[in-house]
Amino acid sequence: MMISSDRDIVAARQRGRTYVLQLGFSSPEATLVATAISELARNIVLYAQKGEIELQPVEENGRPGVLVIARDDGPGISDVLRAAIDAPSDCGGVMGLRAMKCLVDEFEIESRAGHGTRVAVKKWKA
Numbered sequence: 001m002m003i004s005s006d007r008d009i010v011a012a013r014q015r016g017r018t019y020v021l022q023l024g025f026s027s028p029e030a031t032l033v034a035t036a037i038s039e040l041a042r043n044i045v046l047y048a049q050k051g052e053i054e055l056q057p058v059e060e061n062g063r064p065g066v067l068v069i070a071r072d073d074g075p076g077i078s079d080v081l082r083a084a085i086d087a088p089s090d091c092g093g094v095m096g097l098r099a100m101k102c103l104v105d106e107f108e109i110e111s112r113a114g115h116g117t118r119v120a121v122k123k124w125k126a
Contacts, residue, residue, distance in 0.1 A: 003070075004050040009041040012053050019055050020066050025125050033066060033123050036103045040070035040119055043097065048074020048116065058122060065105070065124040070117075077111040 001012050017034040025033065037053060044051035051072030058065045097119070101107045106122035 001053045001055075002050070003041045003044045003053055005045065009038055009045060012041045013038040016053075016055060016068070020123070023057055023064055023066060023125070025066070025123075029123065029126060032103045033068065036100060036121055036123070037068055039097070039100060039103075040068065040121075044070060044072050044074070048072035051116075060124070063124055065122050068104075068121050068123075070119045073116040076113045076115050076117055077109075078113040080109055080111050 001015060002008065003012060013034045016037040017030045020030045020033045021027070041053055044053075051070060051074065054069045054071075056067040056069070058067045097109070100119070100121060104121040104123045106120075108120045109117065110119075111117035
């Protein structure tokens with residue numbers, strides 16, 4: 001899904017929710033995935049202006065999940081640790097990349113200033 005506007009954020013969120021429901025996720029799990037997609041797409045629009053979000057089914061030891069990959073060719077993140085890894089332990093009220101770890105089961109970010117960002121998150125079906 002190409003992301004370049006607020007309309008794309010809403011569409012990606014809705015599409016992601018529908019996708020994971022079709023994979024057998026519960027409604028609360030689908031809401032978490034949709035929120036993660038929304039946050040990733042919002043960051044693309046705010047900081048890179050355009051990018052893409054990809055959804056892929058995954059499986060590990062017979063357990064289904066979903067992989068969400070957000071990519072852009074924007075300015076990148078100069079201090080990835082500060083932006084994403086040092087999320088507060090209680091995750092109270094903070095949204096964006098710092099709270100992504102609270103919404104999903106696995107989180108990975110690659111970014112270099114001037115070269116764009118790639119964020120990959122996984123959510124496993126309970």
